[in-house]
Amino acid sequence: xxxxxxxxxxxxxxxxxxxxxxxxxxxxxxxxxxxxxxxxxxxxxxxxxxxxxxxxxxxxxxxxxxxxxxxxxxxxxxxxxxxxxxxxxxxxxxxxxxxxxxxxxxxxxxxxxxxxxxxxxxxxxxxxxxxxxxxxxxxxxxxxxxxxxxxxxxxxxxxxxxxxxxxxxxxxxxxxxxxxxxxxxxxxxxxxxxxxxxxxxxxxxxxxxxxxxxxxxxxxxxxxxxxxxxxxxxxxxxxxxxxxxxxxxxxxxxxxxxxxxxxxxxxxxxxxxxxxxxxxxxxxxxxxxxxxxxxxxxxxxxxxxxxxxxxxxxxxx
Numbered sequence: 001x002x003x004x005x006x007x008x009x010x011x012x013x014x015x016x017x018x019x020x021x022x023x024x025x026x027x028x029x030x031x032x033x034x035x036x037x038x039x040x041x042x043x044x045x046x047x048x049x050x051x052x053x054x055x056x057x058x059x060x061x062x063x064x065x066x067x068x069x070x071x072x073x074x075x076x077x078x079x080x081x082x083x084x085x086x087x088x089x090x091x092x093x094x095x096x097x098x099x100x101x102x103x104x105x106x107x108x109x110x111x112x113x114x115x116x117x118x119x120x121x122x123x124x125x126x127x128x129x130x131x132x133x134x135x136x137x138x139x140x141x142x143x144x145x146x147x148x149x150x151x152x153x154x155x156x157x158x159x160x161x162x163x164x165x166x167x168x169x170x171x172x173x174x175x176x177x178x179x180x181x182x183x184x185x186x187x188x189x190x191x192x193x194x195x196x197x198x199x200x201x202x203x204x205x206x207x208x209x210x211x212x213x214x215x216x217x218x219x220x221x222x223x224x225x226x227x228x229x230x231x232x233x234x235x236x237x238x239x240x241x242x243x244x245x246x247x248x249x250x251x252x253x254x255x256x257x258x259x260x261x262x263x264x265x266x267x268x269x270x271x272x273x274x275x276x277x278x279x280x281x282x283x284x285x286x287x288x289x290x291x292x293x294x295x296x297x298x299x300x301x302x303x304x305x306x307x308x309x310x311x312x313x314x315x316x317x
Contacts, residue, residue, distance in 0.1 A: 001014050001015070001016075001041065001042035001043065001293075001296060002014070002015040002271065002296040002297070003015060004222065004276045004277075004278055005222075005276070006076075006125075006155075006178055006179065006222050006278075007155075007157075007176060007177075007178030007179060007220050007221055007222050008176055008178070008220035009155070009178060011076070013044055013045045013076050013278070014042060014043045014044050014045050014278075014296075015271055015278055015279065015296050016043060016045075016267065016278065016279045016280075016281050016292065016293060016295075016296060017043065017045035017046065017047050017078075017224070017278055017279070017280050017281065018034070018035075018038050018043055018045070018046055018047065018280075018281055018289075019047045019048070019226065019280040019281060019282040020046060020047070020048050020052060020057050020058070020061050021048075021049070021052040021053070021057060021093055021282055022057070022093055022282055022283070022284050023052070023053070023057040023060050023061055023064075023284060024052065024053025024056045024057045024060065024092060024093050025093070025284060026060060026064075026284055027060070028060055028063035028064045028067055029064075029067070030284075031060050031061060031063070031064035031284075032064040032065075032067045032068045033286070034064075034284055034286065034289075035061075035064055035065060035068050035070060036068055036069070036070065037286045037289065038289065039070055039074055039075075041289070041290070041293050043293070044074065044075055044076055045075065045076045045078070045278070046061070046075045046076070046077045046078065047078050047079075047080075047181075047224070047280050048061065048077070048078065048079040048080070048114075048118070049079055049080035049081070049083075049129055050079060050080065050081045050083075050110055050113065050114050051083050051085055051090075051095045051097070051129070052093065052095070053092065053093050053095075054085060054090060054092075054095060055113070055117055057093070058079070058114060058117035058118045059117045061117075061118055062117055062118045062119035062120070063119075065118070065119065065120075066119055072120060072121075076124040076125070077118070077120060077123055077124050078123065078124060078125040078126070078127065078179075079111075079114045079118070079123055079126060079127075080126070080127040080128070080129040080159055080181070081106075081107060081110035081111065081114065081126065081127075081128070081129060082100050082101060082102050082106070082107070082110070082128045082129045082130065082132060083097040083100055083101075083129045083130060084097055084098055084099045084100070084101050084106075085097060085098065086098035094234075097130075100129075100130055100131070100132035100133075100134075101132065101134075102128060102132040102134070102135040102136070102139070102140050103136075103139060104139045104140070104142050104143040104146075107140065107143040107144075107147075108143055108146060108147065111123065111126060111147055111152055111153060112152075114126075115152060121151075121152075122151055122152055122153065122154060123152065123153045123154070124154050124155060125153070125154065125155040125156065125157055125178065125179060126147065126153040126155075126156055126157075127156070127157040127158055127159045127179060127181060128140070128157075128158045128159065128161070128169075129159050129160070130159065130160050131158075131160065131161055131162075131165050135168075135169070137168055137169050137171065137172040137173075138172055140169060140172075140173075141172045141173050141174070144156055144173060144174075144175055145174060148175065155175070155178050155179075156173070156175050156177060156178065157177050157178050157179030157180060157181070157221070157222075158177055158179070158180050158181075159179075159180065159181035159182070159224075159226075160180075160181070160182060160183075161180055161212075162209060162210040162212055163210045163211060163212055163215035164210065166180065166215070166219075166221070170219075176220075177221060178220075178221065178222060179221060179222050179223075179224055180212065180216055180221050180222075180223055180224070181223075181224040181226055181280070182209075182212065182223055182224070182225065182226070183225070183226050183227050183230075183233075184223065184225040184226075184228070184270065184277065185225060185227065185228040185229060185230065185266065185269075185270060186228075186229075186238065186247065186266050186269055186270075186308060186309075186312050187230070187231035187232075187238045187244070187247075187312055188227070188230070188231070189309065189312070189314060190208050190209055191209050191212055191213040192213060192273075193314060194206060194207045194208070194209075195211075195213075195214075196314075196316060196317070197317055200317050202317075204314070204315070213275060216275065217275050222276070222277070222278055223275055223277045223278070224277065224278045224279075224280055225270050225277050225278070225279050225280060226280045226282075227280075227282070228266060228267065228270055228279050228280065228281075229263060229266055229292075231243075231244070238312075239251070239262050239263060239266065240262070244312070244313075246311045246313075247308070247311045247312045247313070248262065249311070250307055250308055250311035251265045251266065251308065251311075254300070254304055254307075254308070258298045260291070260294045260295065260297075260298060261291040261294065263288065263291040263292045263295065264291055264292060264293075264294040264295035264298060265295065265298065265300075265308070266292075266295065267279055267292050267293075267294075267295025267296065267298075268295040268296075268298035268299070268300050269300060269305060269308050269309075271295065271296065272299065272300045272305050279292075279295075281293075
């Protein structure tokens with residue numbers, strides 16, 4: 001299994017991680033099988049969030065982990081918090097927030113509840129899930145210090161933050177923000193697209209993310225790519241989707257060349273970037289996981305990487 005170093009640490013973890021959002025679909029026995037399969041495949045990173053399945057994904061994980069033969073040190077376990085659910089809009093794995101809340105009280109309570117649901121004593125990392133406009137950096141800092149001193153969280157990060165939001169928070173923290181989890185993939189290329197269109201006046205040149213990719217590389221923050229096979233926010237997968245025939249033809253040609261599947265090529269495309277990103281896999285199907293994991297063994301050429309980028313509907317000025 002290909003590995004990456006997390007942030008500015010010496011921690012080497014698998015280049016792909018298991019995201020457990022969809023674990024709410026499983027019973028604890030099937031979830032145990034998934035955990036044992038990924039351990040056999042040398043995936044040693046688990047990603048969660050307190051809102052996944054309205055907490056039930058973490059409850060099922062906790063039961064499955066206890067039932068398994070696995071040890072706590074087998075996995076680097078990460079969760080996210082700061083979104084307060086809107087119960088009227090949320091059902092199953094489709095969850096929506098009514099506010100974001102980075103108050104000290106909420107963050108401390110969130111971590112305690114995560115640990116209880118997952119039946120573990122500590123998180124290896126805890127991320128703030130989405131930027132909170134009412135964030136008081138000093139209050140977040142106090143929460144992080146207390147969580148770390150109590151041994152409940154070892155490392156910290158953010159998700160979906162732009163560079164100045166990271167700078168504002170980092171300016172008061174005693175911990176280095178190690179991770180920024182962002183949507184990125186073949187059909188979500190904003191963080192690189194505007195850079196390729198520098199000094200242009202077309203739509204692709206619009207900077208939506210504030211150079212977050214370059215900022216992360218300069219500040220030793222690992223980018224974790226979520227929804228790597230999706231287009232839009234949650235509109236669906238581009239793999240084998242007739243809306244993206246040119247892209248699928250290109251993915252298939254490369255899959256045939258390397259003896260893998262389209263999912264593997266989509267994974268390899270992300271990992272080919274020198275930012276050394278980590279890919280979050282969300283499937284609970286061991287066969288589909290194997291298909292994606294195979295991408296860690298494929299290194300696309302520079303031309304192949306650009307061919308996929310162009311087949312996805314992008315252009316070069």
